[in-house]
Amino acid sequence: MxxxxxxxxxxxxxxxxxxxxxxxxxxxxxxxxxxxxxxxxxxxxxxxxxxxxxxxxxxxxxxxxxxxxxxxxxxxxxxxxxxxxxxxxxxxxxxxxxxGVFSLRRPVPENVTFIAGGSGIAPIRSMLRSLLMEKDAPSKIRLFYGFRAPSDFIYRKELQEFSKRLIIAAAIDSPAEGWNGEVGFISDVIQRHVNYERSDSYVCGPPPMVNATIKSLISLGFDERRIYREQW
Ligand SMILES: Cc1cc2nc3c(=O)[nH]c(=O)nc-3n(C[C@H](O)[C@H](O)[C@H](O)COP(=O)(O)OP(=O)(O)OC[C@H]3O[C@@H](n4cnc5c(N)ncnc54)[C@H](O)[C@@H]3O)c2cc1C
Incomplete structure:
Protein backbone atom coordinates (compact mmCIF):
# COMPACT_ATOMS: atom_id res chain seq x y z
CA MET A 1 0.00 0.00 0.00
CA GLY A 100 -10.47 -3.13 -3.02
CA VAL A 101 -11.29 -6.40 -4.71
CA PHE A 102 -13.64 -5.01 -7.38
CA SER A 103 -11.43 -5.77 -10.34
CA LEU A 104 -11.40 -7.94 -13.44
CA ARG A 105 -11.45 -11.65 -12.76
CA ARG A 106 -8.95 -13.70 -14.75
CA PRO A 107 -9.19 -15.49 -17.07
CA VAL A 108 -11.68 -13.11 -18.68
CA PRO A 109 -14.51 -15.10 -20.33
CA GLU A 110 -15.87 -14.50 -23.84
CA ASN A 111 -18.76 -12.41 -22.52
CA VAL A 112 -18.43 -9.58 -20.03
CA THR A 113 -21.29 -7.36 -18.90
CA PHE A 114 -20.71 -4.00 -17.19
CA ILE A 115 -23.52 -2.09 -15.55
CA ALA A 116 -22.97 1.37 -14.08
CA GLY A 117 -25.13 4.00 -12.43
CA GLY A 118 -24.01 7.65 -12.20
CA SER A 119 -20.43 8.07 -10.96
CA GLY A 120 -20.29 4.26 -10.75
CA ILE A 121 -18.91 4.52 -14.27
CA ALA A 122 -15.47 5.39 -12.76
CA PRO A 123 -14.13 1.88 -12.00
CA ILE A 124 -16.05 0.42 -14.95
CA ARG A 125 -14.35 2.87 -17.32
CA SER A 126 -10.95 1.72 -16.04
CA MET A 127 -11.86 -1.94 -16.55
CA LEU A 128 -13.42 -1.34 -19.98
CA ARG A 129 -10.48 0.66 -21.32
CA SER A 130 -8.03 -1.92 -19.99
CA LEU A 131 -9.92 -4.79 -21.60
CA LEU A 132 -10.20 -3.01 -24.94
CA MET A 133 -6.42 -2.51 -24.99
CA GLU A 134 -5.75 -6.23 -24.61
CA LYS A 135 -5.04 -8.22 -27.73
CA ASP A 136 -7.23 -11.08 -26.51
CA ALA A 137 -10.18 -8.86 -25.61
CA PRO A 138 -13.41 -10.79 -24.97
CA SER A 139 -15.56 -11.21 -28.06
CA LYS A 140 -18.62 -9.66 -26.48
CA ILE A 141 -18.45 -6.75 -24.07
CA ARG A 142 -21.63 -4.95 -23.07
CA LEU A 143 -22.09 -1.78 -21.10
CA PHE A 144 -25.38 -0.66 -19.59
CA TYR A 145 -25.10 2.82 -18.16
CA GLY A 146 -27.87 4.67 -16.32
CA PHE A 147 -27.98 8.26 -15.10
CA ARG A 148 -30.61 10.89 -14.34
CA ALA A 149 -30.60 13.27 -17.30
CA PRO A 150 -28.72 13.63 -20.61
CA SER A 151 -26.36 16.22 -19.09
CA ASP A 152 -25.23 13.62 -16.51
CA PHE A 153 -23.68 11.34 -19.15
CA ILE A 154 -20.08 11.01 -17.87
CA TYR A 155 -17.41 10.06 -20.46
CA ARG A 156 -20.04 10.50 -23.17
CA LYS A 157 -17.66 11.17 -26.06
CA GLU A 158 -15.26 8.39 -25.16
CA LEU A 159 -18.00 5.83 -24.59
CA GLN A 160 -19.63 6.74 -27.90
CA GLU A 161 -16.26 6.09 -29.56
CA PHE A 162 -16.06 2.72 -27.78
CA SER A 163 -19.48 1.83 -29.17
CA LYS A 164 -17.82 0.64 -32.38
CA ARG A 165 -16.21 -2.12 -30.32
CA LEU A 166 -18.82 -2.96 -27.73
CA ILE A 167 -22.54 -2.94 -27.19
CA ILE A 168 -23.67 0.08 -25.20
CA ALA A 169 -27.10 1.00 -23.88
CA ALA A 170 -27.25 4.35 -22.07
CA ALA A 171 -30.44 5.20 -20.22
CA ILE A 172 -31.86 8.24 -18.47
CA ASP A 173 -34.39 7.89 -15.66
CA SER A 174 -37.26 9.75 -17.31
CA PRO A 175 -37.92 11.14 -20.83
CA ALA A 176 -36.09 14.32 -21.89
CA GLU A 177 -36.20 16.35 -25.08
CA GLY A 178 -33.55 15.46 -27.63
CA TRP A 179 -32.66 12.13 -25.98
CA ASN A 180 -33.01 9.16 -28.28
CA GLY A 181 -31.36 6.55 -26.04
CA GLU A 182 -33.07 4.32 -23.53
CA VAL A 183 -35.42 5.60 -20.83
CA GLY A 184 -35.99 3.93 -17.45
CA PHE A 185 -33.98 2.43 -14.62
CA ILE A 186 -30.99 0.51 -15.88
CA SER A 187 -32.13 -2.60 -13.98
CA ASP A 188 -35.27 -2.62 -16.19
CA VAL A 189 -33.41 -1.67 -19.38
CA ILE A 190 -31.26 -4.82 -19.03
CA GLN A 191 -34.42 -6.91 -19.18
CA ARG A 192 -35.19 -5.52 -22.64
CA HIS A 193 -31.71 -6.25 -24.00
CA VAL A 194 -30.28 -9.35 -22.44
CA ASN A 195 -31.00 -12.98 -22.99
CA TYR A 196 -29.07 -15.13 -20.60
CA GLU A 197 -25.52 -15.99 -21.57
CA ARG A 198 -22.62 -17.17 -19.48
CA SER A 199 -21.03 -13.88 -18.55
CA ASP A 200 -19.03 -12.23 -15.80
CA SER A 201 -20.89 -9.11 -14.69
CA TYR A 202 -19.57 -6.03 -12.90
CA VAL A 203 -22.10 -3.69 -11.30
CA CYS A 204 -21.27 -0.33 -9.74
CA GLY A 205 -23.43 2.57 -8.56
CA PRO A 206 -25.71 3.63 -5.71
CA PRO A 207 -26.93 0.76 -3.45
CA PRO A 208 -30.59 0.73 -4.69
CA MET A 209 -29.44 0.59 -8.32
CA VAL A 210 -26.90 -2.16 -7.56
CA ASN A 211 -29.44 -4.26 -5.63
CA ALA A 212 -32.15 -3.89 -8.30
CA THR A 213 -29.66 -4.70 -11.05
CA ILE A 214 -28.37 -7.83 -9.36
CA LYS A 215 -31.96 -9.03 -8.84
CA SER A 216 -32.64 -8.34 -12.48
CA LEU A 217 -29.55 -10.27 -13.64
CA ILE A 218 -30.42 -13.22 -11.42
CA SER A 219 -33.98 -13.27 -12.80
CA LEU A 220 -32.44 -13.48 -16.28
CA GLY A 221 -30.50 -16.56 -15.19
CA PHE A 222 -27.10 -15.01 -14.51
CA ASP A 223 -24.98 -16.92 -12.00
CA GLU A 224 -24.87 -14.84 -8.80
CA ARG A 225 -21.34 -16.09 -8.11
CA ARG A 226 -20.15 -14.37 -11.27
CA ILE A 227 -21.68 -10.99 -10.46
CA TYR A 228 -19.20 -8.58 -8.84
CA ARG A 229 -20.31 -5.37 -7.17
CA GLU A 230 -19.13 -2.06 -5.76
CA GLN A 231 -21.51 0.52 -4.33
CA TRP A 232 -21.54 3.90 -2.63
C1 LIG B 1 -15.14 2.12 -2.72
C2 LIG B 1 -15.72 3.48 -3.01
C3 LIG B 1 -15.44 4.11 -4.20
C4 LIG B 1 -15.98 5.37 -4.47
N1 LIG B 1 -15.71 5.95 -5.66
C5 LIG B 1 -16.27 7.15 -5.97
C6 LIG B 1 -16.04 7.75 -7.24
O1 LIG B 1 -15.30 7.23 -8.10
N2 LIG B 1 -16.62 8.94 -7.50
C7 LIG B 1 -17.46 9.56 -6.57
O2 LIG B 1 -17.97 10.65 -6.87
N3 LIG B 1 -17.69 9.00 -5.36
C8 LIG B 1 -17.10 7.82 -5.03
N4 LIG B 1 -17.32 7.27 -3.80
C9 LIG B 1 -18.10 8.03 -2.78
C10 LIG B 1 -17.15 8.97 -1.99
O3 LIG B 1 -16.28 8.21 -1.21
C11 LIG B 1 -17.88 9.92 -1.05
O4 LIG B 1 -18.75 9.18 -0.23
C12 LIG B 1 -18.67 11.01 -1.78
O5 LIG B 1 -17.79 11.81 -2.56
C13 LIG B 1 -19.39 11.93 -0.76
O6 LIG B 1 -18.45 12.43 0.16
P1 LIG B 1 -18.59 13.92 0.74
O7 LIG B 1 -17.58 14.08 1.85
O8 LIG B 1 -18.58 14.92 -0.35
O9 LIG B 1 -20.03 13.91 1.32
P2 LIG B 1 -20.43 13.75 2.88
O10 LIG B 1 -20.08 14.99 3.61
O11 LIG B 1 -19.89 12.47 3.39
O12 LIG B 1 -22.00 13.67 2.72
C14 LIG B 1 -22.61 12.70 1.86
C15 LIG B 1 -24.08 13.01 1.77
O13 LIG B 1 -24.69 12.84 3.02
C16 LIG B 1 -25.35 14.03 3.42
N5 LIG B 1 -25.13 14.20 4.86
C17 LIG B 1 -23.97 14.42 5.51
N6 LIG B 1 -24.16 14.50 6.83
C18 LIG B 1 -25.49 14.33 7.03
C19 LIG B 1 -26.31 14.29 8.16
N7 LIG B 1 -25.83 14.45 9.39
N8 LIG B 1 -27.64 14.06 7.97
C20 LIG B 1 -28.16 13.90 6.74
N9 LIG B 1 -27.42 13.93 5.64
C21 LIG B 1 -26.12 14.13 5.77
C22 LIG B 1 -24.69 15.15 2.64
O14 LIG B 1 -25.58 16.22 2.43
C23 LIG B 1 -24.33 14.47 1.35
O15 LIG B 1 -25.38 14.51 0.39
C24 LIG B 1 -16.80 6.00 -3.51
C25 LIG B 1 -17.07 5.36 -2.31
C26 LIG B 1 -16.55 4.12 -2.05
C27 LIG B 1 -16.88 3.46 -0.73
Whole structure:
Protein backbone atom coordinates (compact mmCIF):
# COMPACT_ATOMS: atom_id res chain seq x y z
CA MET A 1 0.00 0.00 0.00
CA UNK A 2 1.37 3.41 -1.01
CA UNK A 3 0.86 6.81 0.57
CA UNK A 4 1.84 9.95 -1.32
CA UNK A 5 1.12 13.61 -1.93
CA UNK A 6 -0.13 14.16 -5.46
CA UNK A 7 -0.30 17.35 -7.48
CA UNK A 8 -3.45 18.08 -9.50
CA UNK A 9 -2.29 18.19 -13.12
CA UNK A 10 -5.62 18.92 -14.76
CA UNK A 11 -9.30 19.37 -13.90
CA UNK A 12 -12.03 18.77 -16.47
CA UNK A 13 -15.62 19.93 -15.94
CA UNK A 14 -17.22 16.75 -17.23
CA UNK A 15 -20.88 17.35 -16.31
CA UNK A 16 -22.60 19.99 -14.15
CA UNK A 17 -21.90 17.84 -11.05
CA UNK A 18 -18.82 15.89 -12.02
CA UNK A 19 -15.19 16.88 -12.36
CA UNK A 20 -12.38 14.70 -13.58
CA UNK A 21 -9.15 15.15 -11.65
CA UNK A 22 -5.86 14.13 -13.19
CA UNK A 23 -3.33 13.60 -10.43
CA UNK A 24 0.39 12.98 -10.50
CA UNK A 25 1.07 9.25 -10.31
CA UNK A 26 4.31 8.00 -8.75
CA UNK A 27 6.22 5.64 -11.07
CA UNK A 28 5.95 2.77 -8.58
CA UNK A 29 2.20 3.09 -7.91
CA UNK A 30 0.61 -0.16 -9.09
CA UNK A 31 -3.11 -0.94 -9.17
CA UNK A 32 -5.65 -3.16 -10.89
CA UNK A 33 -8.48 -1.65 -12.96
CA UNK A 34 -11.52 -1.25 -10.67
CA UNK A 35 -9.59 -0.53 -7.45
CA UNK A 36 -9.94 2.65 -5.42
CA UNK A 37 -7.80 5.04 -3.37
CA UNK A 38 -8.45 6.99 -0.16
CA UNK A 39 -8.01 10.73 -0.54
CA UNK A 40 -7.55 13.50 2.00
CA UNK A 41 -6.82 17.21 1.77
CA UNK A 42 -4.40 18.94 4.12
CA UNK A 43 -6.34 20.98 6.68
CA UNK A 44 -9.74 19.40 5.96
CA UNK A 45 -11.06 18.09 9.28
CA UNK A 46 -14.50 17.17 10.61
CA UNK A 47 -16.07 19.18 13.45
CA UNK A 48 -14.70 16.46 15.75
CA UNK A 49 -11.22 17.28 14.46
CA UNK A 50 -10.77 14.08 12.47
CA UNK A 51 -8.98 14.25 9.12
CA UNK A 52 -11.62 13.76 6.38
CA UNK A 53 -10.83 10.80 4.14
CA UNK A 54 -12.97 9.54 1.27
CA UNK A 55 -12.71 6.66 -1.18
CA UNK A 56 -12.58 7.24 -4.95
CA UNK A 57 -12.31 4.67 -7.69
CA UNK A 58 -9.45 5.08 -10.11
CA UNK A 59 -11.02 5.86 -13.47
CA UNK A 60 -7.77 5.74 -15.47
CA UNK A 61 -5.99 2.54 -16.48
CA UNK A 62 -2.70 1.10 -15.21
CA UNK A 63 -1.19 1.91 -18.63
CA UNK A 64 -1.90 5.63 -18.17
CA UNK A 65 1.57 5.93 -16.71
CA UNK A 66 1.77 9.62 -15.95
CA UNK A 67 -1.45 10.22 -14.05
CA UNK A 68 -4.31 8.84 -11.99
CA UNK A 69 -7.77 10.02 -12.95
CA UNK A 70 -10.59 10.40 -10.43
CA UNK A 71 -14.16 11.08 -11.50
CA UNK A 72 -15.79 12.92 -8.61
CA UNK A 73 -19.44 13.82 -8.30
CA UNK A 74 -20.22 16.76 -5.99
CA UNK A 75 -22.60 15.48 -3.29
CA UNK A 76 -25.21 17.96 -1.96
CA UNK A 77 -23.46 19.63 1.00
CA UNK A 78 -20.75 17.01 0.58
CA UNK A 79 -17.80 17.81 2.81
CA UNK A 80 -15.00 16.21 0.83
CA UNK A 81 -16.38 16.32 -2.72
CA UNK A 82 -17.23 20.02 -2.21
CA UNK A 83 -13.70 20.76 -0.99
CA UNK A 84 -12.13 18.77 -3.84
CA UNK A 85 -14.27 20.58 -6.41
CA UNK A 86 -12.98 23.91 -5.14
CA UNK A 87 -9.30 22.94 -5.57
CA UNK A 88 -7.31 24.21 -8.55
CA UNK A 89 -4.70 22.81 -10.88
CA UNK A 90 -1.37 22.78 -8.98
CA UNK A 91 -3.00 22.07 -5.59
CA UNK A 92 -2.24 18.82 -3.76
CA UNK A 93 -4.30 15.84 -2.60
CA UNK A 94 -3.02 13.08 -0.29
CA UNK A 95 -3.56 9.60 -1.63
CA UNK A 96 -3.40 6.15 -0.03
CA UNK A 97 -3.97 2.88 -1.77
CA UNK A 98 -4.79 1.01 -3.84
CA UNK A 99 -7.65 -0.80 -2.11
CA GLY A 100 -10.47 -3.13 -3.02
CA VAL A 101 -11.29 -6.40 -4.71
CA PHE A 102 -13.64 -5.01 -7.38
CA SER A 103 -11.43 -5.77 -10.34
CA LEU A 104 -11.40 -7.94 -13.44
CA ARG A 105 -11.45 -11.65 -12.76
CA ARG A 106 -8.95 -13.70 -14.75
CA PRO A 107 -9.19 -15.49 -17.07
CA VAL A 108 -11.68 -13.11 -18.68
CA PRO A 109 -14.51 -15.10 -20.33
CA GLU A 110 -15.87 -14.50 -23.84
CA ASN A 111 -18.76 -12.41 -22.52
CA VAL A 112 -18.43 -9.58 -20.03
CA THR A 113 -21.29 -7.36 -18.90
CA PHE A 114 -20.71 -4.00 -17.19
CA ILE A 115 -23.52 -2.09 -15.55
CA ALA A 116 -22.97 1.37 -14.08
CA GLY A 117 -25.13 4.00 -12.43
CA GLY A 118 -24.01 7.65 -12.20
CA SER A 119 -20.43 8.07 -10.96
CA GLY A 120 -20.29 4.26 -10.75
CA ILE A 121 -18.91 4.52 -14.27
CA ALA A 122 -15.47 5.39 -12.76
CA PRO A 123 -14.13 1.88 -12.00
CA ILE A 124 -16.05 0.42 -14.95
CA ARG A 125 -14.35 2.87 -17.32
CA SER A 126 -10.95 1.72 -16.04
CA MET A 127 -11.86 -1.94 -16.55
CA LEU A 128 -13.42 -1.34 -19.98
CA ARG A 129 -10.48 0.66 -21.32
CA SER A 130 -8.03 -1.92 -19.99
CA LEU A 131 -9.92 -4.79 -21.60
CA LEU A 132 -10.20 -3.01 -24.94
CA MET A 133 -6.42 -2.51 -24.99
CA GLU A 134 -5.75 -6.23 -24.61
CA LYS A 135 -5.04 -8.22 -27.73
CA ASP A 136 -7.23 -11.08 -26.51
CA ALA A 137 -10.18 -8.86 -25.61
CA PRO A 138 -13.41 -10.79 -24.97
CA SER A 139 -15.56 -11.21 -28.06
CA LYS A 140 -18.62 -9.66 -26.48
CA ILE A 141 -18.45 -6.75 -24.07
CA ARG A 142 -21.63 -4.95 -23.07
CA LEU A 143 -22.09 -1.78 -21.10
CA PHE A 144 -25.38 -0.66 -19.59
CA TYR A 145 -25.10 2.82 -18.16
CA GLY A 146 -27.87 4.67 -16.32
CA PHE A 147 -27.98 8.26 -15.10
CA ARG A 148 -30.61 10.89 -14.34
CA ALA A 149 -30.60 13.27 -17.30
CA PRO A 150 -28.72 13.63 -20.61
CA SER A 151 -26.36 16.22 -19.09
CA ASP A 152 -25.23 13.62 -16.51
CA PHE A 153 -23.68 11.34 -19.15
CA ILE A 154 -20.08 11.01 -17.87
CA TYR A 155 -17.41 10.06 -20.46
CA ARG A 156 -20.04 10.50 -23.17
CA LYS A 157 -17.66 11.17 -26.06
CA GLU A 158 -15.26 8.39 -25.16
CA LEU A 159 -18.00 5.83 -24.59
CA GLN A 160 -19.63 6.74 -27.90
CA GLU A 161 -16.26 6.09 -29.56
CA PHE A 162 -16.06 2.72 -27.78
CA SER A 163 -19.48 1.83 -29.17
CA LYS A 164 -17.82 0.64 -32.38
CA ARG A 165 -16.21 -2.12 -30.32
CA LEU A 166 -18.82 -2.96 -27.73
CA ILE A 167 -22.54 -2.94 -27.19
CA ILE A 168 -23.67 0.08 -25.20
CA ALA A 169 -27.10 1.00 -23.88
CA ALA A 170 -27.25 4.35 -22.07
CA ALA A 171 -30.44 5.20 -20.22
CA ILE A 172 -31.86 8.24 -18.47
CA ASP A 173 -34.39 7.89 -15.66
CA SER A 174 -37.26 9.75 -17.31
CA PRO A 175 -37.92 11.14 -20.83
CA ALA A 176 -36.09 14.32 -21.89
CA GLU A 177 -36.20 16.35 -25.08
CA GLY A 178 -33.55 15.46 -27.63
CA TRP A 179 -32.66 12.13 -25.98
CA ASN A 180 -33.01 9.16 -28.28
CA GLY A 181 -31.36 6.55 -26.04
CA GLU A 182 -33.07 4.32 -23.53
CA VAL A 183 -35.42 5.60 -20.83
CA GLY A 184 -35.99 3.93 -17.45
CA PHE A 185 -33.98 2.43 -14.62
CA ILE A 186 -30.99 0.51 -15.88
CA SER A 187 -32.13 -2.60 -13.98
CA ASP A 188 -35.27 -2.62 -16.19
CA VAL A 189 -33.41 -1.67 -19.38
CA ILE A 190 -31.26 -4.82 -19.03
CA GLN A 191 -34.42 -6.91 -19.18
CA ARG A 192 -35.19 -5.52 -22.64
CA HIS A 193 -31.71 -6.25 -24.00
CA VAL A 194 -30.28 -9.35 -22.44
CA ASN A 195 -31.00 -12.98 -22.99
CA TYR A 196 -29.07 -15.13 -20.60
CA GLU A 197 -25.52 -15.99 -21.57
CA ARG A 198 -22.62 -17.17 -19.48
CA SER A 199 -21.03 -13.88 -18.55
CA ASP A 200 -19.03 -12.23 -15.80
CA SER A 201 -20.89 -9.11 -14.69
CA TYR A 202 -19.57 -6.03 -12.90
CA VAL A 203 -22.10 -3.69 -11.30
CA CYS A 204 -21.27 -0.33 -9.74
CA GLY A 205 -23.43 2.57 -8.56
CA PRO A 206 -25.71 3.63 -5.71
CA PRO A 207 -26.93 0.76 -3.45
CA PRO A 208 -30.59 0.73 -4.69
CA MET A 209 -29.44 0.59 -8.32
CA VAL A 210 -26.90 -2.16 -7.56
CA ASN A 211 -29.44 -4.26 -5.63
CA ALA A 212 -32.15 -3.89 -8.30
CA THR A 213 -29.66 -4.70 -11.05
CA ILE A 214 -28.37 -7.83 -9.36
CA LYS A 215 -31.96 -9.03 -8.84
CA SER A 216 -32.64 -8.34 -12.48
CA LEU A 217 -29.55 -10.27 -13.64
CA ILE A 218 -30.42 -13.22 -11.42
CA SER A 219 -33.98 -13.27 -12.80
CA LEU A 220 -32.44 -13.48 -16.28
CA GLY A 221 -30.50 -16.56 -15.19
CA PHE A 222 -27.10 -15.01 -14.51
CA ASP A 223 -24.98 -16.92 -12.00
CA GLU A 224 -24.87 -14.84 -8.80
CA ARG A 225 -21.34 -16.09 -8.11
CA ARG A 226 -20.15 -14.37 -11.27
CA ILE A 227 -21.68 -10.99 -10.46
CA TYR A 228 -19.20 -8.58 -8.84
CA ARG A 229 -20.31 -5.37 -7.17
CA GLU A 230 -19.13 -2.06 -5.76
CA GLN A 231 -21.51 0.52 -4.33
CA TRP A 232 -21.54 3.90 -2.63
C1 LIG B 1 -15.14 2.12 -2.72
C2 LIG B 1 -15.72 3.48 -3.01
C3 LIG B 1 -15.44 4.11 -4.20
C4 LIG B 1 -15.98 5.37 -4.47
N1 LIG B 1 -15.71 5.95 -5.66
C5 LIG B 1 -16.27 7.15 -5.97
C6 LIG B 1 -16.04 7.75 -7.24
O1 LIG B 1 -15.30 7.23 -8.10
N2 LIG B 1 -16.62 8.94 -7.50
C7 LIG B 1 -17.46 9.56 -6.57
O2 LIG B 1 -17.97 10.65 -6.87
N3 LIG B 1 -17.69 9.00 -5.36
C8 LIG B 1 -17.10 7.82 -5.03
N4 LIG B 1 -17.32 7.27 -3.80
C9 LIG B 1 -18.10 8.03 -2.78
C10 LIG B 1 -17.15 8.97 -1.99
O3 LIG B 1 -16.28 8.21 -1.21
C11 LIG B 1 -17.88 9.92 -1.05
O4 LIG B 1 -18.75 9.18 -0.23
C12 LIG B 1 -18.67 11.01 -1.78
O5 LIG B 1 -17.79 11.81 -2.56
C13 LIG B 1 -19.39 11.93 -0.76
O6 LIG B 1 -18.45 12.43 0.16
P1 LIG B 1 -18.59 13.92 0.74
O7 LIG B 1 -17.58 14.08 1.85
O8 LIG B 1 -18.58 14.92 -0.35
O9 LIG B 1 -20.03 13.91 1.32
P2 LIG B 1 -20.43 13.75 2.88
O10 LIG B 1 -20.08 14.99 3.61
O11 LIG B 1 -19.89 12.47 3.39
O12 LIG B 1 -22.00 13.67 2.72
C14 LIG B 1 -22.61 12.70 1.86
C15 LIG B 1 -24.08 13.01 1.77
O13 LIG B 1 -24.69 12.84 3.02
C16 LIG B 1 -25.35 14.03 3.42
N5 LIG B 1 -25.13 14.20 4.86
C17 LIG B 1 -23.97 14.42 5.51
N6 LIG B 1 -24.16 14.50 6.83
C18 LIG B 1 -25.49 14.33 7.03
C19 LIG B 1 -26.31 14.29 8.16
N7 LIG B 1 -25.83 14.45 9.39
N8 LIG B 1 -27.64 14.06 7.97
C20 LIG B 1 -28.16 13.90 6.74
N9 LIG B 1 -27.42 13.93 5.64
C21 LIG B 1 -26.12 14.13 5.77
C22 LIG B 1 -24.69 15.15 2.64
O14 LIG B 1 -25.58 16.22 2.43
C23 LIG B 1 -24.33 14.47 1.35
O15 LIG B 1 -25.38 14.51 0.39
C24 LIG B 1 -16.80 6.00 -3.51
C25 LIG B 1 -17.07 5.36 -2.31
C26 LIG B 1 -16.55 4.12 -2.05
C27 LIG B 1 -16.88 3.46 -0.73
Missing amino acids: ASFKSKILEIVDETPRVKLFRLERPADFVFSPGQFIMASIEGLYTRENILVKRSYSIASTPSDNDFLELCVSRADNGLFSGALHSLKKGDYVNIQGPY
